[in-house]
Amino acid sequence: MQKFINTFRKDEDGAVTVDWVVLTAAVVGMAIAAYTTIETNANTLISSAGTAVGDQDDF
Numbered sequence: 001m002q003k004f005i006n007t008f009r010k011d012e013d014g015a016v017t018v019d020w021v022v023l024t025a026a027v028v029g030m031a032i033a034a035y036t037t038i039e040t041n042a043n044t045l046i047s048s049a050g051t052a053v054g055d056q057d058d059f
Helices: 002-010 013-054
Strands: none
8 A cells, every 4th residue: 555655656657747728728719819809900900991992082
């Protein structure tokens, strides 16, 4: 029983799994933040371009 407890304490597989989960969550969070920023700026650009084209008088 003592050997099992010592082996269990030295096993780092669970710690590695936690590291990967945290790393994956950070990457997903950064991807969401980047997507939101790009979407907002793209909508602003499209709106500005549409306004500029609409303001042209070609008559």
